[in-house]
Amino acid sequence: MFVRIVKLSFDPTKIDNFLSNFENQKNSIRNFKGCRLLELYRDKANTNVFFTYSYWDSEQDLENYRNSDLFKGIWANTKIYFNDKPLAWSVDKVVSLL
Known part of the structure; x- marks a missing residue:
């Protein structure tokens, strides 16, 4: 598993649009094959x-999501609200204490 x-x-004037879109799509993202937490x-x-x-269970699961129609639609509706370039990291969880 990786994160x-x-x-x-x-x-700032587009945050409500983003949050509304995220609310509408969060379950679809979370239920995508291989996604364990969002x-x-x-x-x-x-x-x-x-x-x-x-x-994600595997990097391939994330890649499948990133190449899906679901992601393409979400990204198209999200990037129009950006005021800076998004940044992303793929990391391995080393320790987790609950």
Whole structure:
């Protein structure tokens, strides 16, 4: 399993549009084959900055999602609200304490 972290920065006037779109699509993303967890975080200091964390069974599962019609539609409806280039990291979880 690995984790995908994506930093998204939005035009402050478009945040509600993003959140509405995310709300409508979150279950479809989470239920995509290989996705084990989906979380959305908002920066406390820069409230127009968000982070998605998703856990995937394999890199191929993430690639399948990124090449899917679902992702293409979501991305097309999300990138129009950006005010900065998104950043993404694929990382391996080393330790988790619950």
